[in-house]
Amino acid sequence: MAVKPEMCAAITRRLMFVYAATLLFAGGLHYLEVRWLRHEALVGQFPFGFKMAGIMIAMWMLLIAYTAWRIVPVVRQWCNQPTEPRREKAIGRLLALPYEILIGVVLLTTVPSVILRVAQLVHTHDSWSNWAQGQWLDRFQQILGESGMGLTVGIVLYVMIRRSVRPFIIQMEPLRLRGAGRTTILRPLIVAYTGTFMVTIINLMQFVIASEHRGFGMDTSAFVASSLFYFTFGMTVLGFVALEFRRDLRVMIHSIRELVGGQWNHGGLKDKIPVISRDEAGELAMTFNELRERVSQEYEELEKELRLAYNIQQRLLPPGDIVAGSFRIFSWSRSEREVGGDLCDVVTLDKSRVAIAIGDVSGKGMPAALVMSAVIVLFRSEIKRGGSSNEVLQRINEQLCDTLGGESYVSLGIGLLDTEEGTLTYASAGHMSPYYMAIGAAPIQVEGSSLPIGFDPAGRYEEMKLHLSPGDRFIMYTDGMVELRNRQGELFGFERLEQELADWGPGVPSAQLVDGLLKRMDSYAGAQEQDDRTIVVLERQSADTVPAGSANLTLAEGGQMICQWQIPATHGSERQVLRELDALVAEAWPHTHRLEDMKSAIAEAIINAAEHGYGLDTSRLIPVQVQIGTHLIVCRIYDGGTGFNACEMKGKELYDTDRSDREDPRGWGLMLIDGLSDYWETGRDKEGFYVELFFLRKAERSREEGE
Amino acid sequence: MEQPFTMQMRLTEEAMILDLHGELNKPAETVLLGSYSWDDGLQDGRSCLILNLQEVNYINSAGMAVLIRLARSGKKSQFHTFAYGVSVHYQKLFRMVGLTEYLMIYPDEQSVMERISALHEAEQEEN
Numbered sequence: 001m002a003v004k005p006e007m008c009a010a011i012t013r014r015l016m017f018v019y020a021a022t023l024l025f026a027g028g029l030h031y032l033e034v035r036w037l038r039h040e041a042l043v044g045q046f047p048f049g050f051k052m053a054g055i056m057i058a059m060w061m062l063l064i065a066y067t068a069w070r071i072v073p074v075v076r077q078w079c080n081q082p083t084e085p086r087r088e089k090a091i092g093r094l095l096a097l098p099y100e101i102l103i104g105v106v107l108l109t110t111v112p113s114v115i116l117r118v119a120q121l122v123h124t125h126d127s128w129s130n131w132a133q134g135q136w137l138d139r140f141q142q143i144l145g146e147s148g149m150g151l152t153v154g155i156v157l158y159v160m161i162r163r164s165v166r167p168f169i170i171q172m173e174p175l176r177l178r179g180a181g182r183t184t185i186l187r188p189l190i191v192a193y194t195g196t197f198m199v200t201i202i203n204l205m206q207f208v209i210a211s212e213h214r215g216f217g218m219d220t221s222a223f224v225a226s227s228l229f230y231f232t233f234g235m236t237v238l239g240f241v242a243l244e245f246r247r248d249l250r251v252m253i254h255s256i257r258e259l260v261g262g263q264w265n266h267g268g269l270k271d272k273i274p275v276i277s278r279d280e281a282g283e284l285a286m287t288f289n290e291l292r293e294r295v296s297q298e299y300e301e302l303e304k305e306l307r308l309a310y311n312i313q314q315r316l317l318p319p320g321d322i323v324a325g326s327f328r329i330f331s332w333s334r335s336e337r338e339v340g341g342d343l344c345d346v347v348t349l350d351k352s353r354v355a356i357a358i359g360d361v362s363g364k365g366m367p368a369a370l371v372m373s374a375v376i377v378l379f380r381s382e383i384k385r386g387g388s389s390n391e392v393l394q395r396i397n398e399q400l401c402d403t404l405g406g407e408s409y410v411s412l413g414i415g416l417l418d419t420e421e422g423t424l425t426y427a428s429a430g431h432m433s434p435y436y437m438a439i440g441a442a443p444i445q446v447e448g449s450s451l452p453i454g455f456d457p458a459g460r461y462e463e464m465k466l467h468l469s470p471g472d473r474f475i476m477y478t479d480g481m482v483e484l485r486n487r488q489g490e491l492f493g494f495e496r497l498e499q500e501l502a503d504w505g506p507g508v509p510s511a512q513l514v515d516g517l518l519k520r521m522d523s524y525a526g527a528q529e530q531d532d533r534t535i536v537v538l539e540r541q542s543a544d545t546v547p548a549g550s551a552n553l554t555l556a557e558g559g560q561m562i563c564q565w566q567i568p569a570t571h572g573s574e575r576q577v578l579r580e581l582d583a584l585v586a587e588a589w590p591h592t593h594r595l596e597d598m599k600s601a602i603a604e605a606i607i608n609a610a611e612h613g614y615g616l617d618t619s620r621l622i623p624v625q626v627q628i629g630t631h632l633i634v635c636r637i638y639d640g641g642t643g644f645n646a647c648e649m650k651g652k653e654l655y656d657t658d659r660s661d662r663e664d665p666r667g668w669g670l671m672l673i674d675g676l677s678d679y680w681e682t683g684r685d686k687e688g689f690y691v692e693l694f695f696l697r698k699a700e701r702s703r704e705e706g707e
Numbered sequence: 708m709e710q711p712f713t714m715q716m717r718l719t720e721e722a723m724i725l726d727l728h729g730e731l732n733k734p735a736e737t738v739l740l741g742s743y744s745w746d747d748g749l750q751d752g753r754s755c756l757i758l759n760l761q762e763v764n765y766i767n768s769a770g771m772a773v774l775i776r777l778a779r780s781g782k783k784s785q786f787h788t789f790a791y792g793v794s795v796h797y798q799k800l801f802r803m804v805g806l807t808e809y810l811m812i813y814p815d816e817q818s819v820m821e822r823i824s825a826l827h828e829a830e831q832e833e834n
Contacts, residue, residue: 596796
């Protein structure tokens, strides 16, 4: 909630200006009325010059004093402590102020005028005979003129104060008001209409009486001009009030349209309409807010369920990077909605055989996700029953045809990889034709036509066999990879994809290649909504391309790269992590100046784990995870020991470098970690105790600027 | 690829120069500290030990501990320890662990030699 301490002063300033402007307007109006529309001698009820100025200043100060008494304390109370009762009270006073001022001004002009003129009549005419001569008419027209002026000022103030306090009421963010619906939306209209009508009648009546009684005769042109003026005045006042209603209604219509159209903030339907009156409009705003709250709750529930579904779906997907013998299988999948219909899976059948599936379920959202889950489960069970890839496809098709009932279909490609022979047998049920890339050669699309799963229970599928030499790649993908559209509606298309694949150099890790491809695809598409995208890259590696036991890489949501290592608990094993991290960070943060800091800090954490947690037991492996995001790199090193508390360690003398009395002057690993990382923490999960190091890109930028 | 630590020794009139190669870590301890009896002082009464770190591509805390032990021996045995070819990053690390209290860092061999000459001239003047 935005509480502005200067609100009191702002309200007072605004109202002071409104009062001054209105009184000047009244003065000008009176001058115009007397000098131009009538004979000066005709009216003569209000003094001019200093007296008039004095009256106006007195009235202005009175209005300010009233505002300071009624409004300022309650608003100040709310500003100091914005509680709900105080807000209600402050808003109540602000809403009542136009009415109070209107009544007050009318009474302040009419009552003294009546008393004064009657007293004058009594004082100057001591017998009924004089009265009978009609002198009372003269006094009556003066009363009419003065009270008419008071009413005019009151009506103008009523309209202007309503308009002026409205932004402050909105600033107080009232989402409910007690007694909403107690008054009617017609009240301001009735007040404005009756007020302007009476102003017109009173002033014209005074004009006629004065003209007739004083014997000047009726000046028709002045009468017409006066009538037109008050008609215009009345219409302007009514127009002001009507425009306010129109503005409130427009806000509500806009909000309802947003709700109906499903446009809400990421936080979930938090925008509500301020309740700024106690009439039907206020009641409608409150009802709308309640409706929005309820829809928001429903939406959040749905979002929670979708998140759960997303998590389940993500767990069904294989790890991003799998090494199977001499092959490396990298997969990446992203749903454009919370859950999607793309699928990919990798199943290890025995020590030399791996099955790979990629598919796309027709449709989007939850129905597609349900079918996707069913297909993965079916694939996992059918592939273990044995058979060639086309036989497995046939069995899956037979089982799914009845279930899908013709309402949905699935394109599916299944590959069986023999890692010892280096062969791949692949069969497709209506899936996108994969690419084969011999080392250093252009990609070749492997054609194969058949119907997707779900059309024909008796469907048969062709199988083809490929031999992959070291460095060769086999790339499977879903239609989202080629049907991506830019703002002009142009497809990314096969040609661009083939061009991208042709640029893939030998020996470069698939994770890096796919990451680069996806970044370029994202920049091509801009903010356009896209189809789900999945890509699987199968590469037969040459012995020298990737060191044994290298990182297991996964591309997570938002382009985040997750790298995992398992390294022996020995001196020097941290070098493998550092070498690979070098390339990965250089790719993700190309201009970073902190790589050396990161490497040294991570090395120290690994050495600590190896020496203290794992006791340099080379048979044990240290799990190391690094998440590389666009703005943050987090490295988690499992220590294997009983653990310690980071806060306690930070409180100790980490920076005591005086080790002159020690034979082995070590023990500054944590000090280096503390000095080189932006933040570090310890924790524990199911894999054990870990040390976590954080490196921020923002910190790097600020350091660069500092330098 | 892992680069094991190796060391070559050069002698000048006033200093012993160690050209270090590879990764300066825990395994380097045996090579660096075990190859010479540093507590007995330098060969032929030389008073300066110069460490050439230009070809060292990796140093961790264990490696820095080895350097400290070496430089500490120098303090005991009355020889000065100098180093050159240290990257900006490792200079920062040396400062953090207090290694610069034992070791004087210079950009190259010539600067170290000039400093040693100046030191000797000052010593001769004192004598």
